[in-house]
Structure formats: C-alpha cells, structure tokens
Amino acid sequence: MTTTTPFPTATILGYPRIGRGRELKRAVEAHWAGRLDADGLRTAEAELRHATHERLIELGLGRDDASIPETFALYDQVLDAISLIGAVPQRFAGREGLDLHFALARGDATVAPLEMTKWFDTNYHYLVPEIGPDTPIRLTDRTVVDRFAQALGWGVTTRPVLVGPVTLLALAKAADGAPAGWSPLERLDEVVAAYRAALALLAEAGAPWAQLDEPALVSDNLPTPRGLLIEAAGRAYRRLAAPDAGPRPALLVTTPYGDGAAALPALAAAGVEAIHLDLVRAGVPEAPGPRALAGTTLVGGVVDGRNIWAADLAEAADRLEALRRVAESSGASGTAVATSTSLQHVPHDTALEHWDDPVLDTALHDWLAFADQKVGEVTTLARGLRAGRSAIASEIARSQKVLAERAEAPGVCVPAVRARVASLTEADRARVGYPVREAAQARRLGLPNLPTTTIGSFPQTADIRRARAAHARGELDDAAYESRIKAEVARVIALQEEIGLDVLVHGEPERNDMVQYFAEQFAGFAVTREGWVQSYGSRCTRPSILWGDVWRPEPITVPWTAYAQSLTSRPVKGMLTGPVTIIAWSFPREDIPLSEVGDQIALALRDEVADLEDAGTPVIQVDEPALRELLPLEASRHADYLAWAVGAFRAATAGVRPETQIHTHLCYSEFGQILDAIAGLDADVTSIEAARSRMEVLPELAAHGFARGIGPGVWDIHSPRVPSVEELAGLIGAAARTVPVHQLWVNPDCGLKTRAYPETEATLRNLVQAARTVRERIGAAAARRPAFTQSHDADQALTGVRPAGSIDL
Ligand code: MET
Numbered sequence: 001m002t003t004t005t006p007f008p009t010a011t012i013l014g015y016p017r018i019g020r021g022r023e024l025k026r027a028v029e030a031h032w033a034g035r036l037d038a039d040g041l042r043t044a045e046a047e048l049r050h051a052t053h054e055r056l057i058e059l060g061l062g063r064d065d066a067s068i069p070e071t072f073a074l075y076d077q078v079l080d081a082i083s084l085i086g087a088v089p090q091r092f093a094g095r096e097g098l099d100l101h102f103a104l105a106r107g108d109a110t111v112a113p114l115e116m117t118k119w120f121d122t123n124y125h126y127l128v129p130e131i132g133p134d135t136p137i138r139l140t141d142r143t144v145v146d147r148f149a150q151a152l153g154w155g156v157t158t159r160p161v162l163v164g165p166v167t168l169l170a171l172a173k174a175a176d177g178a179p180a181g182w183s184p185l186e187r188l189d190e191v192v193a194a195y196r197a198a199l200a201l202l203a204e205a206g207a208p209w210a211q212l213d214e215p216a217l218v219s220d221n222l223p224t225p226r227g228l229l230i231e232a233a234g235r236a237y238r239r240l241a242a243p244d245a246g247p248r249p250a251l252l253v254t255t256p257y258g259d260g261a262a263a264l265p266a267l268a269a270a271g272v273e274a275i276h277l278d279l280v281r282a283g284v285p286e287a288p289g290p291r292a293l294a295g296t297t298l299v300g301g302v303v304d305g306r307n308i309w310a311a312d313l314a315e316a317a318d319r320l321e322a323l324r325r326v327a328e329s330s331g332a333s334g335t336a337v338a339t340s341t342s343l344q345h346v347p348h349d350t351a352l353e354h355w356d357d358p359v360l361d362t363a364l365h366d367w368l369a370f371a372d373q374k375v376g377e378v379t380t381l382a383r384g385l386r387a388g389r390s391a392i393a394s395e396i397a398r399s400q401k402v403l404a405e406r407a408e409a410p411g412v413c414v415p416a417v418r419a420r421v422a423s424l425t426e427a428d429r430a431r432v433g434y435p436v437r438e439a440a441q442a443r444r445l446g447l448p449n450l451p452t453t454t455i456g457s458f459p460q461t462a463d464i465r466r467a468r469a470a471h472a473r474g475e476l477d478d479a480a481y482e483s484r485i486k487a488e489v490a491r492v493i494a495l496q497e498e499i500g501l502d503v504l505v506h507g508e509p510e511r512n513d514m515v516q517y518f519a520e521q522f523a524g525f526a527v528t529r530e531g532w533v534q535s536y537g538s539r540c541t542r543p544s545i546l547w548g549d550v551w552r553p554e555p556i557t558v559p560w561t562a563y564a565q566s567l568t569s570r571p572v573k574g575m576l577t578g579p580v581t582i583i584a585w586s587f588p589r590e591d592i593p594l595s596e597v598g599d600q601i602a603l604a605l606r607d608e609v610a611d612l613e614d615a616g617t618p619v620i621q622v623d624e625p626a627l628r629e630l631l632p633l634e635a636s637r638h639a640d641y642l643a644w645a646v647g648a649f650r651a652a653t654a655g656v657r658p659e660t661q662i663h664t665h666l667c668y669s670e671f672g673q674i675l676d677a678i679a680g681l682d683a684d685v686t687s688i689e690a691a692r693s694r695m696e697v698l699p700e701l702a703a704h705g706f707a708r709g710i711g712p713g714v715w716d717i718h719s720p721r722v723p724s725v726e727e728l729a730g731l732i733g734a735a736a737r738t739v740p741v742h743q744l745w746v747n748p749d750c751g752l753k754t755r756a757y758p759e760t761e762a763t764l765r766n767l768v769q770a771a772r773t774v775r776e777r778i779g780a781a782a783a784r785r786p787a788f789t790q791s792h793d794a795d796q797a798l799t800g801v802r803p804a805g806s807i808d809l
C-alpha cells in the first residue's frame with residue numbers, strides 16, 4: 001500500500017448517473033440511433049461526470065479527499081466489471097469497443113445479449129455475467145483508470161468504484177457448456193488477479209482509495225450459500241490487500257442492501273482499510289474483539305440510499321455513536337458516515353419538483369430527501385460525529401419537528417381505510433377450487449390449445465406520448481384526449497384481430513407507467529415530474545411517492561377496457577398492477593408495516609376488479625413482476641414477506657366469479673425461490689419471463705406440480721430482434737416437452753411498450769404462426785396414436801406415452 005490518505009468522514013456509495021436532465025439517456029440513445037458517434041458519446045459522458053463532481057463538491061463532499069465515488073457507467077456497473085476482466089462470451093467474437101459494449105447489453109442483428117435481472121432487492125437491472133471454465137479472464141479494459149485520470153485532470157480526486165470480485169462471480173451464471181454443477185466462483189483466483197492488475201494501474205494513476213462493492217455478502221438469495229461467499233471474500237481480499245501485492249489504493253469494501261455483520265470479521269482479517277455496513281437494513285454489529293478492527297475504518301451507512309424520506313437525524317446520530325463505540329473497542333482507526341447503498345436508486349434533487357396542491361407541496365418538500373438532500377444529511381451527520389451532537393442540534397430539532405408534523409398530516413391516517421383492512425378475513429382471500437374455475441372459464445372463453453396473447457402494453461408511439469403530455473399540461477382537453485386514446489385502442493384491437501391473437505388487450509396507451517398510472521388515481525400517492533431513476537441501461541422510471549393511506553376514489557381502467565371489448569367478439573383482458581409491484585416501484589411510506597400498505601392497495605384494486613367484472617370483462621390480469629424483487633435478502637425474513645405479498649394479491653383478486661379468468665405476470669427475476677408463492681397467488685394463468693433465460697423456469701415449475709395455466713415468454717422484448725417462426729415454434733415445442741400442453745399459453749416475455757411497431761407486428765405474426773404450427777404438430781402426433789384420438793386434449797391424448805402429459809415435438 002502506498003497511500004496514507006485517511007478515509008473521508010463523509011461520503012456516499014454512489015450517485016445517480018442518468019443526469020438531472022437525463023443527459024446520459026439522451027446521449028446513449030442518440031448513439032444507438034446513429035446520431036452521435038463514439039467521440040460524441042465520450043464527450044457527453046465527460047461533461048456529465050464533470051458536472052456531477054462539481055455538484056457533489058457544492059453539496060459538501062471534498063475535492064481531493066476521495067469522498068466523491070466514481071460510479072458512472074454508460075449502461076450498467078456489472079457490464080463494466082465484465083469488461084474490466086474481459087469475460088466476454090465467445091458468441092460476441094469479432095466486436096470491439098462500444099459496439100461490443102452495447103452488443104453485450106442489447107444484442108445486435110446476429111447475437112443475443114447477456115441476460116438481465118434485478119440487482120438484489122432493487123428495481124435496477126444488471127447484465128448477468130456468463131462465465132465458464134474457458135471464459136477468458138484478464139484485465140483488458142482501462143476505463144476505470146481513464147475515468148480516474150480524467151477527473152484528476154479536472155482537479156478532483158475521485159474514489160473509483162467497482163463491483164467486487166466475489167459479487168461479480170456470485171451473480172454470474174455458468175456459461176453454456178460448463179459441466180453440470182460447475183460454479184463461476186471456481187474462477188475466483190483469476191478474477192482476483194485481474195482486479196489486482198486494475199488496482200495497480202489505479203495506484204499508478206494516483207488513486208488513494210478504491211471502493212469494491214460486495215452486496216453478495218449480505219444475501220441468502222444467491223445460488224452459493226452466504227457462508228461460502230464470505231469465505232471466498234476472505235480469500236479474495238487477503239490476496240488483494242496482501243502487503244507484497246505491490247502498490248494499490250487503500251480499499252473500501254461495502255456491504256449494502258442487508259446485514260454485513262457476518263462478513264465483518266473476514267474482511268477485517270483480510271486487511272482492507274475500510275469496511276462499510278448498511279445500518280438502515282441492519283443494526284449496529286457486536287464488537288468483534290479488542291484488536292479485530294485494527295487498521296480499519298468502519299463506515300456507517302446510516303442515510304437510506306433506497307428511499308426518499310428525510311432521515312431521522314437523531315436516530316441516525318444514535319447509530320453512528322453506537323458504531324463508534326464498536327470501532328473504538330475493536331481498535332479501529334476511525335468511523336465515517338455514508339449512505340446505506342449507492343444513491344443510484346433515488347432521483348437527483350427535490351428542488352426540481354413542485355406539486356400543484358400547495359399544502360402537499362410544502363409538506364413533501366419537508367418530508368423528502370432525494371440524492372442531493374441525502375448528501376447534505378451525510379455531511380451534517382459527519383459534522384456531528386466530528387464535533388459532537390451539539391454541533392448539529394438545530395438540524396436534529398428540525399428533523400424531529402418534521403417527523404411529528406408528518407404523523408399528524410391529513411391523509412396520512414384515514415380511519416375508514418384502516419377499518420376496512422382490519423376487517424379482512426381469510427374468506428376474502430379465497431376463490432373456489434381450480435377445477436370448477438377451469439371448466440367455467442373453458443365454457444365461457446372457448447379458446448384453442450396454446451392460446452396466444454400479449455402481456456398488455458403495445459408500442460407507445462411518439463404521437464401517443466405527445467397526446468398524453470399535452471393532456472397533462474392542459475393543452476389537450478379531456479374530450480380530445482379521450483378520442484385520441486380511443487382511436488389508438490381501436491387500432492390496436494383491429495391489429496390484434498388481423499394478426500389472429502386469441503385473447504386481446506387494449507394496449508395501455510393511456511398509461512405512462514404501469515405503477516404511476518394507478519398512483520395518479522389512488523388517494524395517498526404523489527407523483528413526481530423529474531424524479532427519474534435508472535431501471536436498466538437508458539431506461540428510467542419515475543417512482544411515485546406513497547405517503548398516505550391508499551383508497552380508490554373512482555373506477556380507473558373500466559372505461560378503456562369496456563370500450564376495447566365493445567369493438568371485438570374476442571375476449572379482451574383487463575390490465576391492473578398488483579399490490580407488491582405498486583409498492584416495489586414506488587417509494588413506500590415506512591411509518592406503517594408494508595403488509596398493511598399491501599392490503600390497502602389490494603382493497604383499492606379489489607374495487608377495480610369488481611367493476612371490471614361487472615362491465616363484462618372475462619379475463620383480468622393483475623401484474624406482479626416485482627414479486628421476487630421485494631423478497632428480503634435474509635432467509636429468516638422470507639416467510640413473513642411472502643405471506644403478506646400473496647395475501648394482498650389474493651385480497652385483490654379473490655372476489656371474482658369462477659368464470660372470470662385471473663391472470664398474473666412475472667418477469668426479469670430468478671423465480672426458483674418463490675415457486676410456492678407463485679402457486680399461492682392462485683391465478684388461473686401465469687405468464688412468466690422465459691425467453692431470455694431460455695425457458696429455465698419451466699422445469700422448476702413442472703417439478704413443483706404447478707397445475708394451472710402457464711405462459712412462458714417466447715419473445716425477449718428487451719431487444720428489437722424479430723425471432724423467426726421456427727425459433728418461436730422451437731421454444732413452444734421445448735415448453736411443451738416440460739409442461740402439459742393444455743396448461744400452456746403463448747406470449748412475449750413482457751409488455752411491448754418499449755418496442756416499435758415494425759418488430760412488434762412482425763414478431764406477433766410469427767408468434768401466432770408458430771403457435772399454429774405447434775398445434776398442427778400436436779394434432780399430427782395425436783393422430784399417430786389412434787387409441788387416443790377421441791380426446792381433444794393433446795397432452796391427454798399422449799398420457800401414458802410420456803410422464804406428466806409432456807409431449808415430444
Ligand atoms: C414489467 S411487466 C409489464 C406488464 C404490463 N402489463 C405491460 O404490458 O407493460
């Protein structure tokens with residue numbers, strides 16, 4: 001180690017990189033569209049990073065103390081780590097530079113991208129590394145060094161941030177062709193060697209500190225048991241920090257999103273110079289022993305990086321004081337203040353917002369802290385840590401006053417809502433048995449085998465977005481807006497009829513976002529204008545703020561769905577967003593339990609479901625794509641969460657008659673751990689992302705004995721690539737070998753709102769044709785077995801040929 005720069009007393013683990021005006025989104029999308037070349041993109045990146053550094057200095061971080069983390073990435077921080085170590089799958093050969101970078105992220109005309117999934121329990125999506133025994137691993141990319149050096153040239157000493165080696169491998173999947181049971185962690189030594197080489201270059205460039213993020217060390221939800229990950233981290237960091245390893249920056253290892261206490265001894269023993277603990281998600285750890293933390297700074301993540309509520313400064317100061325006692329009694333060299341996680345999960349600045357209701361506007365500005373306000377909280381708390389609590393007495397008093405006012409504000413507690421939730425019974429969460437429903441729905445809907453449908457949204461044209469924005473600004477009156485949306489619904493219905501889909505949707509043109517749309521209509525929510533948060537790549541969402549008790553003043557989706565149904569004799573599916581997803585993709589209140597918030601939303605949705613049913617809607621889908629995302633990282637908290645999450649879905653949906661078909665939709669997660677919960681939702685049909693992970697979920701569902709309808713996605717909608725009829729038929733055939741045909745539905749992975757019409761139309765035509773092709777093959781297969789031709793159900797026809805009604809196509 002060559003540096004003696006002490007760890008800064010105030011820091012954040014990361015900052016939003018999308019830009020206050022979403023500059024990154026604009027630049028990257030311009031590059032993809034061919035309007036901005038590689039140099040132009042690099043210039044836009046530099047301007048954005050430079051502006052970020054200057055802003056953070058203005059907010060109180062230091063210009064030259066390594067307190068400013070460099071967490072910029074053009075697309076994804078995990079992708080940057082994959083590039084750092086050159087772990088590029090063979091199928092990308094022949095590409096380089098930004099073309100390779102974005103091909104890994106999005107695929108191109110000839111290659112499928114890396115899989116994408118959710119980062120810990122957040123709504124941020126990362127690209128999944130594919131690592132096999134033969135994947136090349138060595139330092140091949142200097143981006144992290146170049147960014148540091150460039151900032152130094154601007155006069156700012158940043159702290160480069162990398163996804164840590166253990167987390168990178170813990171999140172990786174074994175590459176195709178790896179032996180069964182092989183784990184990417186077997187490549188840890190080589191990955192550590194590549195990181196060592198990167199750290200040496202950073203030291204040479206003058207970096208006093210580097211940050212390695214190791215959230216894998218807090219998670220029980222990864223394929224490798226946590227104990228083994230902690231052991232691996234002990235080995236990895238002993239090598240990275242070894243005195244004879246040559247020059248390197250001092251190392252901060254972070255453990256955000258959960259309880260890092262179990263990893264603390266191994267990290268400290270390895271000799272890293274600073275260890276961060278998330279003290280929002282977990283308590284202050286026990287002191288590990290008199291000299292256990294010698295030479296280490298303990299960094300307390302007391303300002304919540306995941307939520308947007310102003311901190312309770314008194315409580316945070318208490319935690320920091322407790323952490324300092326642990327540090328002192330363990331021989332640590334210091335205590336510092338930080339955020340619990342990167343701030344990439346919150347918007348930039350509350351100053352960019354205003355709410356039309358003046359009372360709410362004042363209240364929310366008091367109650368909220370976005371990234372910039374959180375930096376202020378960190379620097380305040382650091383001042384308290386250095387100079388004593390009295391130095392920040394006025395800030396603490398103000399924080400107490402705001403919290404007390406919020407508890408009393410109108411709308412925060414609505415007695416009628418509380419009473420209705422309290423009176424919910426088990427009967428309110430239960431439907432009649434599935435066989436009764438299945439028969440009633442088959443009679444009512446009369447669908448073929450392998451019915452085709454979509455997940456809800458159709459492409460959002462520029463014209464539709466403009467109309468919605470003009471309506472929101474008051475420039476387009478209600479009547480004109482309504483006729484514009486109706487015209488779009490009519491177009492989408494006609495298109496689906498022409499393509500030949502079996503269950504139609506209205507296309508969701510009236511929705512800006514599947515959660516915000518409901519948040520705008522339910523009481524208890526506020527929506528933001530500029531509160532963008534990166535979801536994946538250049539895609540951002542604006543999470544709504546759930547601040548009060550939730551109820552539904554009036555029907556929301558019924559007129560659009562009923563209008564769509566009036567245009568066609570085919571069944572139209574009503575589309576709603578489920579309670580867990582509304583919570584996950586909002587910033588929920590934390591002053592009452594999430595289980596109670598879930599039931600409040602469930603009852604608001606239950607009213608909507610009842611109105612849809614009364615309007616004649618035969619199929620109602622309640623999307624729960626975030627069911628897995630909110631699963632707590634600690635195994636000990638799973639059961640409680642799943643119980644309330646499933647209970648809320650059932651409270652929303654169980655009021656319908658047997659002949660009303662309830663669908664749900666799940667996407668972009670690993671589902672293995674929540675199969676019981678998926679079954680527990682008791683939906684008649686579950687559509688589930690599967691194309692991008694090549695149908696991995698199906699054997700698990702089949703083995704689980706899942707007996708109701710399943711629609712494994714056959715089109716990965718995150719890429720504009722149009723799969724051929726043969727490719728789609730192949731996927732449907734693969735599904736039919738695992739799941740009984742009578743249970744199977746055919747649909748894309750997810751909604752189509754981010755796609756354009758050309759690829760959407762082409763793919764949906766192929767999808768319908770593929771379903772027909774497979775139906776014919778099934779018919780032919782059934783015809784080859786004369787003893788069974790009486791049956792209309794192909795899988796039934798083949799019972800006795802293969803177990804569980806599966807079929808070889
Ligand atoms: C992220 S899940 C999306 C579901 C929604 N119904 C849509 O089609 O857009």
Ligand SMILES: [Zn+2]
Nearest residue numbers: 625667750751
């Ligand atoms: Zn989806």
